[in-house]
Amino acid sequence: MQIGFDNEKYLKTQSEHIRERISRFGGKLYLEFGGKLFDDFHASRVLPGFHPDSKIRMLKELRDQVEIVIVINAGDIEKNKVRGDLGITYDVDLLRLVDAFTSQGLFVGSVVLTRFAEQPSAMAYEKKLTALGLKVYRHYPISGYPADVRLIVSDQGFGRNDYIETSRPLVVVTAPGPGSGKMATCLSQLYHEHKRGVNAGYAKFETFPVWNLPLKHPVNLAYEAATADLDDVNMIDPFHLEAYGKTCINYNRDVEVFPVLNAIFEQINGSSPYKSPTDMGVNMVGMCICDDDACCKAARQEIIRRYYQALCEKRKGNADGSAAFKIELLMKKAGIDLAERPVAMAANVAMEKTGAPAAAMELPDGTILTGKTSELLGASSALLLNALKRFGGIPDEIKLISPTIIEAVKDLKIDHLGDHSSLLHLNELLIALSIAAVTNPTAKLALDQIPKLAGLEAHSSVILSQIDEGVFKKLGVNLTCEPIYENKKLYHK
Numbered sequence: 001m002q003i004g005f006d007n008e009k010y011l012k013t014q015s016e017h018i019r020e021r022i023s024r025f026g027g028k029l030y031l032e033f034g035g036k037l038f039d040d041f042h043a044s045r046v047l048p049g050f051h052p053d054s055k056i057r058m059l060k061e062l063r064d065q066v067e068i069v070i071v072i073n074a075g076d077i078e079k080n081k082v083r084g085d086l087g088i089t090y091d092v093d094l095l096r097l098v099d100a101f102t103s104q105g106l107f108v109g110s111v112v113l114t115r116f117a118e119q120p121s122a123m124a125y126e127k128k129l130t131a132l133g134l135k136v137y138r139h140y141p142i143s144g145y146p147a148d149v150r151l152i153v154s155d156q157g158f159g160r161n162d163y164i165e166t167s168r169p170l171v172v173v174t175a176p177g178p179g180s181g182k183m184a185t186c187l188s189q190l191y192h193e194h195k196r197g198v199n200a201g202y203a204k205f206e207t208f209p210v211w212n213l214p215l216k217h218p219v220n221l222a223y224e225a226a227t228a229d230l231d232d233v234n235m236i237d238p239f240h241l242e243a244y245g246k247t248c249i250n251y252n253r254d255v256e257v258f259p260v261l262n263a264i265f266e267q268i269n270g271s272s273p274y275k276s277p278t279d280m281g282v283n284m285v286g287m288c289i290c291d292d293d294a295c296c297k298a299a300r301q302e303i304i305r306r307y308y309q310a311l312c313e314k315r316k317g318n319a320d321g322s323a324a325f326k327i328e329l330l331m332k333k334a335g336i337d338l339a340e341r342p343v344a345m346a347a348n349v350a351m352e353k354t355g356a357p358a359a360a361m362e363l364p365d366g367t368i369l370t371g372k373t374s375e376l377l378g379a380s381s382a383l384l385l386n387a388l389k390r391f392g393g394i395p396d397e398i399k400l401i402s403p404t405i406i407e408a409v410k411d412l413k414i415d416h417l418g419d420h421s422s423l424l425h426l427n428e429l430l431i432a433l434s435i436a437a438v439t440n441p442t443a444k445l446a447l448d449q450i451p452k453l454a455g456l457e458a459h460s461s462v463i464l465s466q467i468d469e470g471v472f473k474k475l476g477v478n479l480t481c482e483p484i485y486e487n488k489k490l491y492h493k
Helices: 007-024 041-046 054-061 074-078 090-103 120-131 182-195 218-226 238-244 252-269 292-315 322-334 342-354 379-392 403-416 426-437 441-447 466-475
Strands: 029-033 066-073 108-114 136-138 170-174 201-205 234-236 249-251 358-362 368-372 457-460 478-481
Touching (some): 007 054, 066 074, 066 090, 074 090, 090 108, 108 182, 182 201, 182 252, 218 292, 342 358, 342 368, 358 379, 379 426, 379 457, 426 466
Parallel strands (some): 029 201, 066 108, 066 170, 457 478
Antiparallel strands (some): 358 368
C-alpha cells in the first residue's frame, strides 16, 4: 500500500487542536462526534496510512480530560432501528459502544434518551440501563425545532430537558447512528450550563468532508459516494467565504442549519463564537496528508467500490437505485471508469471462459490472481487458497487440504446440517485449513500468510453469500461484487 497519510502526526495535531478549543471556552467543551469512532475503515481506505482506530487513540491521548455521553433517539428504540453495517439494533449497539469505550479506558458518564415521549420500549430500555449501573437522562421533543429559536431557548424548550451532570472538561457526545440528537444534546447542555453560570462551548468533529481539500477532490467525492443514500452533498461554505474570503468545504446539512445554530448561540450567550459552520469543526485530517496522489488513487477506488455496493443493494431489493445513480454522476464528474478496477475485469473474463462464478484478487505487486468454481470449492475459496499459496511461495499443484478432510466437511454440511450446497464457504475452508495445519507444515505455512491479505482488492463475478462477504471483511479484503446472482432463486442466504 502506498502511504498517503501521516497517522502519528494526526494523533499529535488533532489532540493539540482539541485542547486549544477547550481552553478557548474556559475549560469546558461539548464535542459532537460524527461518524465512526471505532473501526473507521472508510477513512483508512481513502487515506492510506490512517489507522481505523485513530480517533480512539486520539481520545486516549486526552483520557484524563474526556467523558463520553452516548445519545439514542427514543423513537429509534421503539422502531427497533438497525445499523446496516453491523446488523444489530441501535439499543444493542449502544451497549456495545459502552463496552468498547470502557475497554479502552475511557469514561462513559451517561446515556441520554432523546425525543423521549414515554414510548413503552424506551421506558423499558431506561430501566435496563439503570439496572446495568448507567446514568440515564431524558430529553424531550421540542415543537418547532430547530426553527422556533425563542421556544427552543426557554424553560419550555431546552429547560424541560434533564441537565446532564458531567465532571470533565471535554464531553464527547456520540451515538449509535445518525439522527440520534447529538447536536441538540450539546446545545441543551450549553443552555443549562449558562443558567448555572458555567462557561462552556460547542464544537463538531466530522472527518469528512475534509474542509481544506478542494470540493472535487477524490477524497471528498468518496465521502459523497459513501453517503449517497443520505442525500448529503458537499458544498463550498458560503458563510466562511463571506467572513474570511477563504474557500472551505462543508456539507449541505451543516450549511443549512448554521443560521439557526447561530441564533441559538446568540440567544443563549448573547453572541455567537462562530462565523461559519467550518469554524465549528476541529478536524485536522487535511493537515496530515503526506502524499496527495496516493490518497487520490485510493479515493477513486473507494468510489468504484461504493458504486458496486449500491448496484448490489439495488439488485437485492434493498434500495431503489437512486444512490447508484448519484455515484455514477460522481464518477463522471471525476472522470472515473470501472476499468480502473482490474480485479473486476479479471473476474468477469474468468467467468466468461468457464461459464461459472469466478473471483479475482490483486496482490501488492500488481499481480492478478483468479479463483474458479470447482466440484469442492467455490470461486472465493479457491481464490483465497491461491493467494495464500502465492504469499507462501507454495507451488500451485500442491494440495493444502486433504480431500479426505474436505469430503468430511462436505458430508457434515449435507447429511447432518441440511445444507444444499457442497461447496465450502470461506469460514469452512479456513477451519479445514487450520485442521490440516496441525499435521501438514505446508498448510501451516499457508495459514501464516493470512495477515498479508489485509488491504488487498478483490472482486466476485456474482453476489456472494453473507458468510463469504463477512469473512472477506474480517480479513480486511476490499471486496466488490457484480450485481447478479449465481441463480434465479428469490431466497439467497
